[in-house]
């Protein structure tokens with residue numbers, strides 16, 4: 154649970170006000186004309202104040218201006234947006250699911266969950282986003298456009314290790330199985346601005362390391378992956394939810410090299426985040442002709458080492474912010 158750093162009365166009053174405002178903001182952002190925004194009820198975590206409808210452990214207390222976007226998929230579709238015009242792109246082997254059925258894939262569907270023991274239980278509320286990699290197929294991906302660029306960006310989301318997880322190794326030695334990518338004007342060699350990636354790399358015995366890389370912009374490719382850290386133990390971590398936090402900051406001017414990459418992870422059984430990656434001299438380049446910051450991205454993505462079995466990831470409670478999501 155994220156707790157405020159201090160508890161003085163003024164702070165509590167201020168945070169209470171902000172929390173209510175954020176709740177209202179999030180409901181507006183995540184609903185699509187229905188009344189399913191009450192995620193507190195959905196989780197059985199009923200706050201005393203009926204206006205507080207966000208489970209307290211899924212979004213921190215922040216000023217409303219800091220939270221750019223939040224989607225727990227409780228609308229049952231991909232309609233969530235914000236004042237910047239955030240948009241989820243089309244579903245590419247992704248679908249909104251409950252633990253009973255897939256309900257959205259580029260339109261409303263009602264495909265009952267196969268009766269084979271699989272678990273689509275969301276982390277927050279009743280709905281989550283499922284990524285399905287059929288055996289031997291490399292691509293499941295959810296793209297998004299934030300609608301406006303951000304020089305500094307924080308991302309946080311829950312993601313569940315597949316129940317039958319073992320590192321995908323079907324080609325290229327199991328390196329460069331994409332976890333997330335964020336870019337500015339164009340992806341990698343198509344961008345004058347920099348791109349960023351987290352990637353899952355084989356650590357042997359079915360286990361996975363997490364590493365990052367970036368491009369220097371000016372239509373160049375990525376540099377070598379760096380800071381490989383143990384990420385998933387295939388024997389012990391199957392089916393576990395983890396919460397990821399990613400902090401990116403573009404360099405302040407060309408040649409200053411003061412861009413930032415930081416990442417953290419917290420398993421659902423843990424109370425504290427563990428830092429994975431840290432670099433404070435990243436030459437993240439802003440595009441000469443805009444947009445002036447990070448604007449687009451995808452979740453998961455191309456697995457160069459495809460999985461030997463059908464493999465399903467789940468993502469939930471996706472948050473974008475301009476201020477820290479680690480407290």
Ligand SMILES: [Ca+2]
Pocket residue numbers: 225226227275276277278279280281469470
């Ligand atoms: Ca949810």
